[in-house]
Amino acid sequence: MNWNSYIKNFQSYLKIERGLSKNSIDNYVLDVEKLQHYLHQNEINVSPLTITEETLQEFIYESSKHINPRSQARLISGLKSFFNYLIFEDYRQNNPLELIEAPRLGRKLPDTLNVADIDNLIAAIDLTTAEGERNRALLETLYGCGLRVSELxxxxxxxxxxxxxxxxxxxKGDKQRFVPISELTQKYIDIYRNEIRTHLNIQKGHEDTLFLNRRGKQLTRAMIFTIIKNLAVKINLNKTISPHTFRHSFATHLLENGADLRSIQLMLGHESITTTEIYMHVDRKHLNQVMQTFHPRSK
Structure with a gap:
């Protein structure tokens, strides 16, 4: 088999055996394709079964000149998964990246918006247009339910x-969860459904999709990014924000108002509580207030 055949089988393994989402699979495959491109470009004739640790070290060294440490760590992780798959299928006996360490990364704290920022962004939506009513409903859902953009x-x-x-x-991985939704968010979704969506020419296959573009098809992730970016410019918000910022803000505001980590974990759909624990580090002022309020020695 050539590289393309192994990559295609790896793709099937990630989908069937590991149950990963399309976005995750695409990222893993892209990591291997970068290696494949490097080998072709440098006329290095090796297969996934014969490639050595030295060749991989050279590839990672060259890649590190063009990408940041976080992307480099992501690349090494993706390649390790590929070679672990080859071992799993008995194609190889060892992983040539076993001794190659990823760069040590500090834990990146998520960017968040305060409640006033979110209110200002939503207030800046032009509700005289059909798209405006839709955008208010989808941003209220994004923030009100803490969704990933792909979930939205x-x-x-x-x-x-x-x-x-x-x-x-x-x-992720087609895992389903139930998330509470406030009456306010329900109201804005109902306004969009009853007054805007019903007038669209909905395309076949999108009849059940909630948020649609003007052509009656599912919105893209890129479109959500564009909507948020344009609103930030409109209110002169000097912060780099994305759809994920609303998700981080959702979790942070819940924590600040007394929600427990376990509940936040379930609503966010984090597999491990350690992923949710990062929000404990977001607002140290809040943690100090908790200490002053609840610790017996602070009285």
């Missing part, structure tokens, strides 16, 4: 359980 664009009408006060969210 994939949300279905059949996922809305408003009578019970929940929505069903399909997250």
């Amino acid at each position: 664009v994939a949300l279905k009408i059949s996922d809305l359980f408003f009578n019970e006060g929940f929505i069903k969210v399909t997250g």
Whole structure:
């Protein structure tokens, strides 16, 4: 088999055996394709079964000149997964990246917005347009439910359980969870559904998709980024924000208002509580207030 065949089989393994999402699979495959491109460019004739640690070290060294340490760590992790797959399938006996260490990274604290920033962004939406009503509903859902952008664009009408006060969210690896939804967010979704969405020419295959573009198709992730970026410019918000900023803000504001980490973990869909624990480091002022309020020696 050539590189393309191994990569294709690796792709199937990630989907079937590990149950990863399309975005995760694409990232893993891209890491291996970068290595494949490097070998072709430098006329290095080796297969996935014969490539050596030395060749991989040279590739990683060359790559490090053009990418930051975080991207380099991501690349090494992706390649290790590929070679571990080859071992799993008995194609190789060893992983040539076993002794190659990724750069040590400090834990990056997530960017957040305060409540006033979020209110100003949503208030800046032009509600005289059909897209404006849609954008208000989707941003309220993004922040009100702490969704990933991929979860937001994939949300279905059949996922809305408003009578019970929940929505069903399909997250990474097609894992599903139920997330509470406030009456305010429900109200804005209903306005969009009843006054805007019903007038769209909905394309086949998108009948159940909640948020649609003007052509009646599912919104793209890039479109959500553009909507948020344009609103930030409109209110002169001098912060670099993305859809994920709303998710981080959701978790941070819950923590600041007394929610427990376990509940936040379940709502965010984090597999491990250690992922959620990063929010404990976001607002040290809040933690100090907790200490002063609840510790017996602070009285």
